[in-house]
């Protein structure tokens with residue numbers, strides 16, 4: 001057994017949570033805050049057999065990795081309208097930090 | 110020293126917390142959410158000497174293990190009354206997941 | 219890489235958080251509760267290179283160690299006034315508990 005601690009963006013946590021449930025992976029969720037960005041994130045704590053570590057990492061990578069996304073910026077009503085206002089811009093979303101920790105023992109009561 | 114991480118049901122956490130205090134075991138509590146059940150649980154983080162690990166595990170097992178309990182189901186006023194409505198049913202409560210983690214160092218400032 | 223888990227008093231957490239940001243140390247914050255004192259504390263989870271462990275420990279010690287502080291006790295209007303009421307008293311504040319944990323792997327997606 002190992003313990004996986006994964007910190008993901010709040011916006012990706014529901015999808016990841018559902019994938020864990022579908023895959024019969026027990027994850028405990030903690031509400032956390034990042035150091036750099038003040039925005040909320042979610043930390044998952046998972047106890048998992050060694051042979052399933054790659055499966056868990058792949059689920060995290062799939063749902064939560066850093067990726068580009070097009071977003072239409074909110075229109076600033078106070079600014080003079082110019083032609084750029086209507087164009088979507090590419091922003092970076094997501095991102096996950098994952099630790100795999102050794103454990104001495106694991107028990108369920 | 111080892112770190113014990115114990116995830117227990119919210120309903121058992123106060124009793125466990127009090128036992129830790131009585132036993133002079135310093136525990137830090139985190140409010141967490143389970144992956145399967147949406148219900149809240151509590152995670153305890155404990156730094157403990159190797160010789161006291163069994164004592165901590167026993168306190169967790171005693172207060173928080175999975176056990177059967179009789180509960181009187183709430184009466185459904187909309188349903189036609191039948192004789193079974195008054196009988197208590199046996200439900201499963203509690204349950205704890207416990208990790209013991211190795212640590213490189215432990216310091217207090 | 220190692221994982222540092224540091225539990226500090228709430229009143230010291232903002233200053234520590236800012237020092238981590240200035241020092242380019244990524245820390246994830248959890249809102250936690252102590253076992254002895256009911257007062258809130260904050261737990262920081264940090265992934266750090268071995269060569270920077272002492273730097274992190276020093277930042278925690280500097281901002282969060284147990285120290286004496288003079289405080290003027292609130293005046294009790296119901297009590298008969300005596301000359302001691304106006305004098306500040308020395309109280310203990312702060313305190314940090316720090317674990318350094320080994321990790322098997324660390325990944326960012």
Ligand code: NI
Pocket residue numbers: 001002049050
């Ligand atoms: Ni194992």
Ligand code: NI
Pocket residue numbers: 110111158159
């Ligand atoms: Ni030891």
Ligand code: NI
Pocket residue numbers: 219220267268
């Ligand atoms: Ni390393």
